[in-house]
Amino acid sequence: MADEPLVLGIETSCDETGVGIVRGTTLLADAVASSVDEHARFGGVVPEVASRAHLEAMVPTIDRALKEAGVGAKDLDGIAVTAGPGLAGALLVGVSAAKTYAYALGKPLYGVNHLASHICVDQLEHGPLPEPTMALLVSGGHSSLLLSSDITSDVRPMGATIDDAAGEAFDKIARVLNLGFPGGPVIDRYAREGDPAAIAFPRGLTGPRDPAYDFSFSGLKTAVARWIEARRAAGEEVPVRDVAASFQEAVVDVLTRKAVRACKDEGVDHLMIGGGVAANSRLRVLAQERCEKAGIRLRVPRPKLCTDNGAMVAALGAEMVARGRAASSWDLSADSSLPVTDPHVPGRDPGHDHDHVHEAGGENLYS
């Protein structure tokens, strides 16, 4: 185990400043500083507020992660960072920190994909990913079904949302119900005391001619808002718990149904669910039920590993090191729309991977 790669990962694609440290598939530290409270009054993440917070939080969060892991910076085998997708200005703060840290320590740098990291983090909880793995990623920024045969080199998109992300729908419905931001946890809480069958809200893109693996939550969102407005217009009380439960049921019903179908169609007997919405209690229960029925093994990391964090980036970075993938170059840029099919951003001259550190900077490190 001691010869497994020790990697520090930095994540700044949205509003969490995350720094994690892993050794192979073992989690050593997961330090997160969140600016979520600063965004709450705006009802959504404000990119400039997030970027400012990342700059402030970065050095203390790296320090905290090193202490938590009980390792020294010099012992690290590599530095990984989210290169995209995400908020451009926010990503750039993390990329600037990661490349400087890697350069100054004389370690290789790995710019990795945020979505692939969300999948790879499960290795820290349930051990090496089965290959292939079907993954359902659901958060405020993304909702997609991905099939990966090797998380460092092959991630294939099966389907994705054609409008809102699932987490966005939670935020919007929470706002209509005046429950505040973020919407996911509070809807989950109210839904537990409500009846999921009280109101029949629509299931988007579930018709026989609809794309099998794509999602749509915009119509659902509008239907829920209309239903609430009609109650209010009639001077009736809005049954918040039933609305929350019925809305949530409509979302998780479609998510789990399509994910299980994708597994069956592709003959994959494992499903992993990641992203912030994977913390939703009803999604976890329903996915478990349906997977069991279909003979599929479900893997969902604990909620803290589902939301954005640095450990997931470190997990993918460690896998890059273990599989000998090319490091990134010192001019690595943040790419707000990095395609999911690029699990990492290798340097431009892959013929010289192994000399990478040596070539760019290694010689200038020590006097």
Place this chain on the structure above:
Amino acid sequence: MLLLALDTATPAVTVALHDGTDVIASSSQVDARRHGELLLPAVDRLLTEAGRALDAVTAVVVGVGPGPYTGLRVGLMTADTFGLALGVPVHGLCTLDGLAYASDLSGPFVVATDARRKEVYWARYDDSRTRVTEPAVDRPADIAGQVAGLPAVGAGALLYPDTFPNAHEPEHVSAAALASLAAERLAAGEELPAPRPLYLRRPDAQVPKNYKVVTPK
């Protein structure tokens, strides 16, 4: 002593090394959209050119702006992280002060950089080492009275000749000037400010009004 200076608060990505006596190497590239890509390779080349190793650096000096935020943060984050990894102090200097120092003017003058959105970041100086106003962000026309008759330097001054008829080079800050100014102040026993960004504007963000009603009227 070996100071590593960098600034990304203007369209220039600029780096320099100062040994306490002189600037021993420096470089500047002007590309407002690629600060993130250009900065670290520039530092690497700087060390090669100077024949110095990174572990010989004794302090980092960074321009804290004011400047457009996304680029500005690249320099600050890089400086902070060098400080962390090398275990050396990180000092901040106002970017406008670096431009003023490089201007070499002896009488009163103005430094103005481009703040975009038809505004400038600016401050007034009595001479190249003495700033007499806090850095501010304003529309050029609104400060015409305060800068009338004064020579001016910086891209913001060159961009608005109506307000700054007597504008000239330097256009952008150089890390060499920033390093020299820092070395001078440190030699005089002055304590340099912490590397805190000068944004001067609040983030663009609006508290949403009530949600949009979706029911047709």
